[in-house]
Structures are given as structure tokens and as C-alpha cells.
Amino acid sequence: MEYAIQLKNVTKTFGKVIANKDVSLDIRKGEILSLLGENGSGKTTLMNMIAGIYYPDSGEILVEGKPVEIRSPKDAYDLGIGMIHQHFKLIDVFTACENIALGLDKSEKFEMKAIQAKAKAICDKYHFDLNLNQKVYEMSVSQKQTLEIVKALYRGANILILDEPTAVLTPQETERLFDVIRNMRADNKSVIIITHKLHEVLEISDRVAILRKGEYVGTVDTKDATESSLTEMMVGKKVTLNIKRSDPVNPVKRLAVRNLTVYNRENVKVLNNVSFDAYGGEILGIAGISGNGQKELLESVAGLQTTAEGSSIKFFEKGKEDKPLELVGMNPRQIRDAGVHLAFVPEDRLGMGLVGSMGMTGNMLLKSYGKGHSPLTDMKAPKSLAEKVRDDLEVVTPSINTPVSRLSGGNVQKVLVGREIAERPTVLMTAYAVRGLDINTSYTIYNLLNEEKESGSAVVYVGEDLDVLIDLCDRILVLCDGQANGILDARNTTKEEVGLLMTNLKKGGAVNE
Numbered sequence: 001m002e003y004a005i006q007l008k009n010v011t012k013t014f015g016k017v018i019a020n021k022d023v024s025l026d027i028r029k030g031e032i033l034s035l036l037g038e039n040g041s042g043k044t045t046l047m048n049m050i051a052g053i054y055y056p057d058s059g060e061i062l063v064e065g066k067p068v069e070i071r072s073p074k075d076a077y078d079l080g081i082g083m084i085h086q087h088f089k090l091i092d093v094f095t096a097c098e099n100i101a102l103g104l105d106k107s108e109k110f111e112m113k114a115i116q117a118k119a120k121a122i123c124d125k126y127h128f129d130l131n132l133n134q135k136v137y138e139m140s141v142s143q144k145q146t147l148e149i150v151k152a153l154y155r156g157a158n159i160l161i162l163d164e165p166t167a168v169l170t171p172q173e174t175e176r177l178f179d180v181i182r183n184m185r186a187d188n189k190s191v192i193i194i195t196h197k198l199h200e201v202l203e204i205s206d207r208v209a210i211l212r213k214g215e216y217v218g219t220v221d222t223k224d225a226t227e228s229s230l231t232e233m234m235v236g237k238k239v240t241l242n243i244k245r246s247d248p249v250n251p252v253k254r255l256a257v258r259n260l261t262v263y264n265r266e267n268v269k270v271l272n273n274v275s276f277d278a279y280g281g282e283i284l285g286i287a288g289i290s291g292n293g294q295k296e297l298l299e300s301v302a303g304l305q306t307t308a309e310g311s312s313i314k315f316f317e318k319g320k321e322d323k324p325l326e327l328v329g330m331n332p333r334q335i336r337d338a339g340v341h342l343a344f345v346p347e348d349r350l351g352m353g354l355v356g357s358m359g360m361t362g363n364m365l366l367k368s369y370g371k372g373h374s375p376l377t378d379m380k381a382p383k384s385l386a387e388k389v390r391d392d393l394e395v396v397t398p399s400i401n402t403p404v405s406r407l408s409g410g411n412v413q414k415v416l417v418g419r420e421i422a423e424r425p426t427v428l429m430t431a432y433a434v435r436g437l438d439i440n441t442s443y444t445i446y447n448l449l450n451e452e453k454e455s456g457s458a459v460v461y462v463g464e465d466l467d468v469l470i471d472l473c474d475r476i477l478v479l480c481d482g483q484a485n486g487i488l489d490a491r492n493t494t495k496e497e498v499g500l501l502m503t504n505l506k507k508g509g510a511v512n513e
Contacts, residue, residue: 002029003065004190005050005081010059014046016398019045022059022469023216025209027159030188032181034201034222036234037211038438039410040396043194046211047161050085052076063159082152084159088144092137096130096147100154115154119332122153126183129176141290149180160184161192165463166200167435170289171499178204196438198227199467210234235440243446243471249281252315254427254458255301256324261308262296270296272482278427280318283449283459285473285490287466287498291467293482294462298429302459303332315340318426319455335497340426346361353416356405360397360415361387389418393444410437421448429460434468446472466495480505 007025012020020042037043048054052073060067063079067336070076076083090099097116104115114196116132123130130146152160160413161179166174172325181191181204195201201208202222210233217233255278258477262271271293278284286294299305307328314324317340327335354363364382386400393414397407404412417433430449434442449472453459453481463469469476473490478501485501 004029006062008060010049010056012054012056018214021214025216026194027190029190030185031206032185032191032204034208035192035194035204036201036208036230038234038440040408041211043211044163047194049495050081051161077155080156080158082155082157084152085162086147086164086167088148089394090136090144090147093135095133095135097132099136099147100151118148119154122150126180127179142169159190163194166197169484170502171466171495198230198439212236214284231439244450245472246476248282251281252321254280256314258312260300260311262300262305263308269484274484276484276487278458278460278479280456280458281453282474283453283461283472285469285476286460286479287469287476287502289502290478292479294479295431298431301429303327303330303335313484353499354404354412357403359401359403360390361400363415364419385422389415393418393441404459413437414441417445421452425457427458431462432464466498477501
């Protein structure tokens with residue numbers, strides 16, 4: 001058996017937190033290996049050590065059977081290792097070819113024609129769909145990801161690590177990516193995929209390695225695995241993997257959005273004449289390729305965006321359905337003071353949702369601060385809410401007062417979602433509520449959203465995983481190029497139908513209930 005990489009007893013700690021403990025793992029030449037584990041299980045940390053971003057405290061790494069020291073990403077590239085991160089490292093105003101040229105060694109001759117010819121040969125070999133002269137800011141997410149992979153292959157990578165590669169891709173783009181990965185495997189390259197999507201793991205990988213709480217659990221052949229068996233290995237116990245979707249009971253209109261139009265700071269129209277209704281007792285899904293107006297839509301309802309003239313967002317409070325309140329023109333505080341119970345889980349967790357330097361208690365306090373008139377702050381309620389969220393969602397934190405910026409991305413998301421759901425709002429809007437969460441926590445969140453729906457709340461769910469949108473939601477509004485491109489009955493649609501509406505704008509576009 002030929003091994004591309006072997007890890008032997010690798011350990012990495014951050015202060016008192018053990019991220020990886022005595023991990024021994026093999027990656028074979030010419031295979032696709034999926035790396036699974038719950039949030040905080042050490043997957044990304046382990047791969048960052050292979051990629052030269054972190055250096056292990058103990059243990060050794062072997063590349064092609066030889067012990068190596070990887071102290072920087074350059075060392076990793078010299079050994080033929082490249083990592084494609086969730087957040088791309090590209091210069092927006094440069095072309096694809098210029099971005100490839102950026103990271104080249106100074107000893108290499110800088111000739112754009114030669115660079116372009118070599119990059120084109122790589123694209124042709126692996127069937128990449130990439131225009132090398134296109135500016136990055138003109139590219140879709142899928143094209144940017146393709147460019148990152150071409151960059152790594154250009155620099156001689158034989159081992160590619162992909163961190164959550166399908167997080168923001170349509171089903172059609174995911175299938176194209178998988179075809180490319182299979183072509184790379186056929187060329188004897190090794191591909192490691194960090195992911196939470198079990199159905200994709202079973203479709204693309206040859207073997208699956210599993211980490212639990214920083215320790216290596218084992219590796220199984222994909223052909224011998226099921227979603228249930230993999231989840232049990234990840235969590236350490238049996239987990240039921242089905243979303244219990246109930247039928248809406250006596251749905252009541254809570255939001256009526258009409259002709260919603262929004263321009264960004266560059267005066268580019270990001271939402272164009274979008275109309276829809278959201279009902280209490282249902283979950284309305286919002287589907288669309290990342291950057292097609294989902295964020296601006298939710299922020300407009302929450303009072304965080306300036307809307308264009310003619311836009312209307314009416315809110316129907318419980319018991320006051322005959323006197324709808326116009327939200328356009330009101331700021332978030334006015335919306336709250338008027339008695340509108342909106343909860344908003346934004347896309348940017350730390351930038352907008354939480355204060356990184358505060359602990360869980362402080363972040364729970366933010367929602368109630370300013371409501372009372374006492375000069376002294378009551379800490380009992382925020383503290384007990386912090387403890388409840390920690391226990392219910394199994395937030396991994398040394399203490400509820402540890403700054404949330406020190407927690408893993410998945411645990412930060414748990415804190416944010418837990419706080420918003422605890423408000424018991426009339427309308428609950430969530431943007432990517434389970435992004436970066438392991439499957440066990442994701443299903444906990446789905447169940448909480450269903451509880452909100454059954455209690456009469458209107459839930460608006462922006463998500464990336466079309467399987468989940470179809471299983472969780474009652475209706476799905478599809479956005480394409482900032483326009484409403486259809487509202488689908490989630491019980492009677494397919495991933496392919498949703499994916500096509502996400503990428504092909506229908507003439508006329510607008511949606512009428």
C-alpha cells in the first residue's frame with residue numbers, strides 16, 4: 001500500500017484545550033478520503049497541521065514514507081500539499097491567471113503567456129470550467145473554488161485538502177466538482193474532504209476517517225458505511241436522522257413583503273421587486289446561490305437595510321392582525337419598541353450577531369439591555385439563559401464567561417441560534433443557522449425550528465443544503481439574480497427543480513401567492 005501522508009501520534013493543544021490527541025491516520029495515494037467529526041472534534045486543526053498553518057506539539061508527519069517538518073504553507077506546497085479553505089484567498093480585481101501568478105516562487109520566470117498556457121493545460125486535463133482572463137469579482141462561488149484548486153495544482157499539489165467544499169454550491173455545481181475530484185483521483189492524486197454532508201460522503205469518498213473530541217475513532221470503507229453508522233461513530237451513540245415535519249395548522253399571515261427593492265453601497269440593485277408572504281405555523285425556506293439577495297432580504301425585514309421607494313414590509317402582530325404595522329422606515333430599536341417580535345440570526349456570526357470579547361452570559365444580556373430602567377443590570381436571567389443554551393445545544397466552552405471568539409465556529413453558531421430561539425418571537429428569521437454545525441447539532445436546531453413553527457411562529461429559513469430545505473420547509477422561495485423566481489411546495493419538488501430556478505431566471509420572475 002502506497003501512502004501519500006501518514007500521521008503518527010499527532011497532538012495539538014491551545015492552552016488548556018486539547019484540539020487533537022495522539023491522532024494516527026493514513027491517507028493513501030489515489031484515494032478520496034472524507035474526514036468527519038462533530039464541531040470542535042479537531043478536523044480543521046488536524047488538516048491545518050498538514051497544510052503548515054499549525055505545528056504539532058508532538059508526533060510526526062510522514063509524506064511518501066519520509067518524516068517531514070511542515071512549519072509553513074510554503075513547506076507544505078514544497079511537499080506537494082495544498083489546502084482549499086472555506087474562505088477563498090483571492091484578489092477580487094485580478095484575473096484568474098493573475099491570481100495564479102501571485103503565489104509563484106521568486107525564482108520562477110514571470111511570463112504571463114507561459115503561466116496562462118500551463119494553467120490552461122491543467123484546466124483541459126481535469127475538465128475545469130474556468131475562464132483564465134475573467135476577473136475574480138465577476139466569478140460565481142463555484143468558479144472561485146475552481147480557481148483555488150487550479151492554483152494548488154499549478155504549484156504541484158499531489159495532495160489536496162478541501163474544507164467544506166460544497167457548502168455554497170448548487171446540486172449541479174456540486175456534481176461538476178465531484179467529477180473533477182474523481183478525475184484527480186484517476187491521476188493518482190489524494191483528496192481529503194472535510195464535510196458534514198453525509199450523503200455526499202457516501203457518494204464521493206473511498207474511505208471515511210472519523211474524529212471524536214480530538215481523538216481518532218477509526219477509518220471505514222465507504223461501501224460498508226451508512227449515514228446512521230457514520231453518525232454513531234461521530235457522536236458515540238445512536239442518533240435519529242429524520243426531520244419531523246408537521247403540516248401547518250391554521251396558518252396566520254405574519255409578514256407581507258411587497259415590491260421589496262434594495263441597492264447596495266455601490267448603488268447596485270441586489271433585490272429587485274421581491275414579493276412574498278410568511279405565515280405563522282409554517283417554515284418558509286429561502287433558496288438561492290450565495291450572494292443573490294438572501295442576506296439583504298432578511299436585513300430589510302429586521303430594519304438593517306435601506307429599502308427603495310415602493311417597498312412594503314407589513315407585520316401582523318398576534319391579536320392585532322387587522323392592524324398591520326409597516327416596518328419600512330423603522331430602525332431595529334423602533335421595531336422592537338413597537339412590539340414587533342423579530343429575531344434575526346445573521347450570516348456574519350461574530351461581525352454582526354455576537355460580541356467576540358464577551359462570554360455567553362454577556363451575549364445573552366445584549367438582547368435585554370436597555371429594556372429596564374434600573375441603573376443596575378440584572379445578571380440572573382442572562383446567566384441562566386446562557387447555562388440553558390450551553391446544556392441544550394451542548395456548547396463546548398471552558399466557562400459561560402469565556403470570550404466567544406475563543407470557541408470553534410460551530411460552537412459560536414450554537415450560542416447565537418440558541419439565544420435567538422429563546423426569545424420565542426412571532427417571526428424568527430435565520431440565515432445559515434446550521435452552517436458549519438455537525439449533523440447531531442444540526443438536527444437539534446431543525447427540531448427547535450419545528451417547535452417554533454408548531455408554537456405559531458413564522459419561521460424564515462435561509463439555507464444552503466437543498467436536501468434539508470426540502471425536508472424541513474413547507475414552502476420554498478427561490479431567489480435568482482436578486483429576484484423571486486418561484487415559490488415551490490417543498491413536499492412536491494425536487495433538488496433539481498430548485499437548483500434550476502436558482503440558476504435560470506424565468507421571464508417575468510415575480511411571485512404571486
